[in-house]
Amino acid sequence: MSTAFRVEQDSMGPVQVPADALYGAQTMRAVENFPVSGITFPRSFIRALGLIKLAAAQVNQQLGHLDPTLAGGIVQAAQEVADGRWDADFPIDIFQTGSGTSTNMNANEVIANRALQILGQEPGSKLVHPNDHVNMGQSSNDVIPTAVHVAAYLEVAEALLPALHHLHEALAAKAVEFDDVLKTGRTHLMDAMPVRLGQEFGGYAAQIEASSQRVEASLRRLAELALGGTAVGTGINALPGFSDGVAQSLRRLTGLPFREASNHFAAQAAMDAAVELSGQLKTVAVTLMKISNDLRWMNSGPIAGLGEIALPALQPGSSIMPGKVNPVIPEAVTMVAAQVLGNDLTVTIAGQSGNFELNVMLPVLAHNLLQSITLLASASRLLADKAIAGTVANRERMLSLIDKNPILVTALNPVIGYDKAAKAAKQAYAQGRTVREVVVELGYLDDSEAARLLDARPMTGT
Numbered sequence: 001m002s003t004a005f006r007v008e009q010d011s012m013g014p015v016q017v018p019a020d021a022l023y024g025a026q027t028m029r030a031v032e033n034f035p036v037s038g039i040t041f042p043r044s045f046i047r048a049l050g051l052i053k054l055a056a057a058q059v060n061q062q063l064g065h066l067d068p069t070l071a072g073g074i075v076q077a078a079q080e081v082a083d084g085r086w087d088a089d090f091p092i093d094i095f096q097t098g099s100g101t102s103t104n105m106n107a108n109e110v111i112a113n114r115a116l117q118i119l120g121q122e123p124g125s126k127l128v129h130p131n132d133h134v135n136m137g138q139s140s141n142d143v144i145p146t147a148v149h150v151a152a153y154l155e156v157a158e159a160l161l162p163a164l165h166h167l168h169e170a171l172a173a174k175a176v177e178f179d180d181v182l183k184t185g186r187t188h189l190m191d192a193m194p195v196r197l198g199q200e201f202g203g204y205a206a207q208i209e210a211s212s213q214r215v216e217a218s219l220r221r222l223a224e225l226a227l228g229g230t231a232v233g234t235g236i237n238a239l240p241g242f243s244d245g246v247a248q249s250l251r252r253l254t255g256l257p258f259r260e261a262s263n264h265f266a267a268q269a270a271m272d273a274a275v276e277l278s279g280q281l282k283t284v285a286v287t288l289m290k291i292s293n294d295l296r297w298m299n300s301g302p303i304a305g306l307g308e309i310a311l312p313a314l315q316p317g318s319s320i321m322p323g324k325v326n327p328v329i330p331e332a333v334t335m336v337a338a339q340v341l342g343n344d345l346t347v348t349i350a351g352q353s354g355n356f357e358l359n360v361m362l363p364v365l366a367h368n369l370l371q372s373i374t375l376l377a378s379a380s381r382l383l384a385d386k387a388i389a390g391t392v393a394n395r396e397r398m399l400s401l402i403d404k405n406p407i408l409v410t411a412l413n414p415v416i417g418y419d420k421a422a423k424a425a426k427q428a429y430a431q432g433r434t435v436r437e438v439v440v441e442l443g444y445l446d447d448s449e450a451a452r453l454l455d456a457r458p459m460t461g462t
Contacts, residue, residue, distance in 0.1 A: 008124045022089045022123060024109035024130065030102035036095035041103060041363070042370050046090050048151035049107040050082030052143060052227065053134055055249035056242075060136050063239045070128055073115030078134075086110055094367045098353070098360030100144035108134040137238040138230065141268055144362045145226040148274055148369065153222050153256055155373040156215060156277070163380040164212045164284070170384035171205035171291075174198070174391060182456050183308055183398035184405050191407050194456040197308070197393055204291045208380075211284040218280050221273040223257050225250070229264030232357040271359050274369055275351035278344045281372045285340035288379060292330035292337070295387060299327050308398050312390035329387040336379040343368035402456050409435045411453055416444045 004019035008028070015025035054075050061071035080086060089110045096102045108130035113123035115134075121127050128134070135143075179198030184191050228243025230236050235243070243260040250258045261267035301307035317326035346368045350361035359365070402408070406425040413421050416439070428438045436450045445453070 006124055022086055022110040022113045023091075023106055024113060024124065026102065026105040027092060027109050030092045030096055030106070034093040034096045034102070036093045039094045039367065040090060040092060041094065041366065042374070043084060043087060044151040044155050044370050044374070045147055045366055046087055047082050047084065048147040048154065049103075049143070050078045050080070051150060051250060051253055052146055052246070053107060053111050054078035054082060055246045055253060056136065056138060056227070057134070058249050059242055059245035060239070062245065063241060065239055066133065066136060069119070070115070070133055073118045073128055074111055074134055076118050077111045077114035080114060081107065081111060086114065094363045096363055098362060099140050099358060100362045100366075101140035103363065104135070104140035104143045105130065137242045138227065141231055141358050142226040142229040142264070144366070145268055145271065145359070148271065148362065148366045149222050149225055150250065150254075150258065151366070152274065152277060152369055152373060153219060153258070154254060155370060155377070156219065157256060159377040160373050161212060161215065163377040164208055164215070167380040167384040167388070168205050168208040168212065170388040171201050171208060174388060175202035175205055178393050181393045181395050181398060182402055182460065184401050191405050193407060193410055194402050194405070194459050196460045197398070199460065200294070204294075207287045207291070211287050214280045214283055215277070218273070218277045222277055223259055224261040224267060224273065225258055226261050226264060226267035228260060229268050233265035233268050235264065265357065269354045269357050269359065271351050271354070271362070271365055274365060275347055278347040278369055278372065281340055281376060282344040284376050285337040288333050288376070288383065289337035292333040292383065295330045295391070296327045308394055310392045310394060311387055314386065329382055333379045333383050336375045340372045340375060343372045403434060406435055408454050408456065409439070411459055412439065412445070415453060420444055
C-alpha cells in the first residue's frame with residue numbers, strides 16, 4: 001500500500017486510513033489495537049462473510065428496506081469479497097474482540113467502499129454506509145457465528161469429505177491388492193496370529209469411511225444459521241422474513257441446505273455445533289495418526305526394522321547418512337493430526353466461553369476449526385497419493401516371518417490343549433525352530449496333521 005492517507009470517520013472520531021485501502025476507520029482501529037500474532041482470518045471465512053452480506057442485501061432489497069441501486073452495488077462488492085478479490089483488505093488479527101465485531105465491520109467497510117467505487121463515488125463518502133446499509137438487519141453477534149457455520153460447512157463439503165472419500169478409495173484398492181499377502185499380526189507390538197495385509201488395509205479403509213460418516217452426521221446442525229437474532233437473539237432491527245430469506249438465498253448461492261436457527265438464543269450464546277464438528281475432526285485426526293504410525297512401523301528398516309512394506313521414496317532422509325530414506329508423508333500426517341488435536345482443545349475451551357447471550361471467543365474458534373478442516377483435507381489427499389498409492393508389499397519377508405512365529409501354536413489349542421501348546425511354543429522359540437517341527441518331535445501330532453493345522457492362510461478367515 002502507498003504511504004498516502006485519507007481520513008475516515010466513525011463514532012469515535014476521525015482516523016487516518018491508507019488511501020488505497022478499501023477498509024475504513026473501525027478496521028484501522030482494530031489493526032492498531034490488536035498487533036498480536038499476524039494471523040488473519042482464512043480465505044474460507046472471508047468468502048463466507050461475502051456470501052452472507054450479499055444474501056442480506058438481496059433480502060433487504062426484496063423486503064423493500066434497501067434502495068435497489070445501493071443494493072446492487074453492495075451485492076457486486078460482496079460477491080467480489082466472496083471471490084477473494086479483496087482479501088488483502090482484511091488485515092485484522094485473529095486475537096481481537098471476542099465477538100468478532102472488528103472483522104464484521106472490516107467486511108462492512110470494504111463492501112461499502114467498494115460499492116461506492118462501483119457506483120462512481122469516492123471511498124469514505126458514506127453514501128453506502130457500512131452500518132446502515134451493508135450491516136442492515138444484522139449484528140456482529142449473529143453474523144460471525146453464521147460465518148463460522150457457513151465457512152465450515154463449505155470447507156467440509158468441498159474439501160474434506162472429497163479428500164476422505166479419495167483416501168478411502170486408495171486404501172480400499174490396496175486392501176484388494178494385498179488380500180493374498182500373509183503377515184504376522186501384532187498386539188502390544190508383539191507377534192500375534194497371522195492376518196492378511198489386505199485385512200489391515202481394509203480396516204484402515206473402514207476407519208476412514210466411518211470418519212466421513214461422523215463428519216457428515218454433524219452437518220445437519222451446522223446448517224442452522226444464527227443470522228436474524230441480531231444483538232441478543234431477539235431479532236431487534238431485523239425485518240420479518242429476513243432470517244429465513246437470507247438462509248434461502250445462501251441455499252441458492254451454495255447449493256447447501258442452510259436454514260434459520262430453530263432458536264436464536266442458543267445459536268448466538270453457544271457454538272455447540274462447531275464444537276461437535278471439531279470433535280469429529282479430532283476423531284479423523286486420531287484415525288490418520290493410527291494409520292500413519294502403522295505405515296511407519298511396517299516400513300521400518302529396511303534391514304533392522306519390520307520391512308514389511310516399502311513406501312514411495314520421495315526425498316533424501318538425512319543430511320549426513322547417504323542413502324537414507326524416511327517415511328516423510330506419514331510423518332507429516334502425524335504432525336497434522338497433532339495440530340488438529342490441539343485445535344480441538346482450543347475450540348472446546350472457546351465453546352465454553354459463552355456468557356449469557358454471546359460467545360466471546362468466536363475468532364479463535366473459527367481459526368482453529370477452519371484450520372483443522374483444511375489440514376485434514378490436505379493431509380488425507382497427501383497420504384492417499386504420495387504414500388498409499390505407491391506402497392509395495394514385501395511378500396517374501398512377511399511369509400518367512402510367519403513360518404518362524406511360535407504363536408501359530410494357538411491354532412492347536414483345541415487339539416492338544418493350552419498347556420502342551422505353550423510348551424511347544426516356548427521350545428520352538430528357544431531353539432529357533434518351527435512349531436511344526438517341535439509338535440511332531442514331541443509326539444503331539446504327526447507331520448501331515450501338523451502341516452494342515454498350522455497352515456496360516458485358513459487362520460486369517462475368509
